[in-house]
Amino acid sequence: MPSVHPYPEHNFAVFARDAKDSLTPNPTQRTTLIVAACYIIAIAILWHLPYLSVIIYPFKLLTVGFHEMSHAFAGILTCAHIHSIELDPDEGGATRMSGGIPWITLPAGYLGSSLIGAALITCGFNDNASKVASLVMAAFFLFTLWWARRNWLTWLLILGMSGLIVLFWFVAGGVALRYLVLFIGVMSCMYVLWDVVDDTVARKVNGSDASSFADICGCCPSQVWGVIWLIQAFAFFAAGIIVGIVVFKQNAEQQKEDAEHFLPVPGSSGAFAQLAPAGLSSTLLCVAATAMILLYRW
Numbered sequence: 001m002p003s004v005h006p007y008p009e010h011n012f013a014v015f016a017r018d019a020k021d022s023l024t025p026n027p028t029q030r031t032t033l034i035v036a037a038c039y040i041i042a043i044a045i046l047w048h049l050p051y052l053s054v055i056i057y058p059f060k061l062l063t064v065g066f067h068e069m070s071h072a073f074a075g076i077l078t079c080a081h082i083h084s085i086e087l088d089p090d091e092g093g094a095t096r097m098s099g100g101i102p103w104i105t106l107p108a109g110y111l112g113s114s115l116i117g118a119a120l121i122t123c124g125f126n127d128n129a130s131k132v133a134s135l136v137m138a139a140f141f142l143f144t145l146w147w148a149r150r151n152w153l154t155w156l157l158i159l160g161m162s163g164l165i166v167l168f169w170f171v172a173g174g175v176a177l178r179y180l181v182l183f184i185g186v187m188s189c190m191y192v193l194w195d196v197v198d199d200t201v202a203r204k205v206n207g208s209d210a211s212s213f214a215d216i217c218g219c220c221p222s223q224v225w226g227v228i229w230l231i232q233a234f235a236f237f238a239a240g241i242i243v244g245i246v247v248f249k250q251n252a253e254q255q256k257e258d259a260e261h262f263l264p265v266p267g268s269s270g271a272f273a274q275l276a277p278a279g280l281s282s283t284l285l286c287v288a289a290t291a292m293i294l295l296y297r298w
Helices: 008-023 027-046 057-077 102-123 127-148 152-169 172-201 209-217 222-247 252-259 269-295
Strands: 081-088 092-098
Touching: 008 222, 027 172, 027 222, 057 081, 057 092, 057 102, 057 127, 057 152, 057 172, 081 127, 081 152, 102 127, 102 172, 102 209, 102 222, 127 152, 127 172, 127 252, 152 172, 172 222, 172 252, 209 222
Parallel strands: none
Antiparallel strands: 081 092
């Protein structure tokens, strides 16, 4: 006679309770969610203000850089040759490549940058994860500079963002870095959502990725692909928040203690005054060395 589990309802109740506990944010996570919500409101307001929009302008360009880097990495994975990555002051960009698989490289821009944004949002829930995210972004920056060649705006943006990350690393024991990573993640996701709506759903831009993808596919207009990518971008955005809540349950005190044993940074203003010049000098040396190595590309 087949065996039947005696208490299936009890197991389901335990599973539901565990799921509820995992998805319920603790006080530290609620603070992070409130800050993220404030970021969303602030970005939405600053986006359309003529003069104040300059505050978020560098982060818009950074998101464009994520977009172009996603194209480039997809090209590498499909055996394309990357010629250059370019950013322009009008918040546009271009990745010039030969070869590859357009079915993969074209949608990689929006989907890749929204995935990067979601990952940064997740890391924005934890101090140590934000440090790791900063190191990964540094690798992204080096690859971008490698392909940027003589595009001065890309160089200026990357060097400026690198300096900002180093500065925030030294503030409040790395807590400020966590909120910077969170902001970059929210900015990246929101930019993708807005750009997809503006270029494909609200109006058709013939030079957009969706239009090019629709020309290759032939089965659906660009607006359809825009809606599909928009849904995927929303899903990444939500997943970034959910994963952050589920994975990083440490409170502020636990995160501070963990951060002291993982790439520790000075937390007091006195320590900052003593150590920041040395850290800044090391950073400048690294930047200079990187520039010398990459200059031969010119």
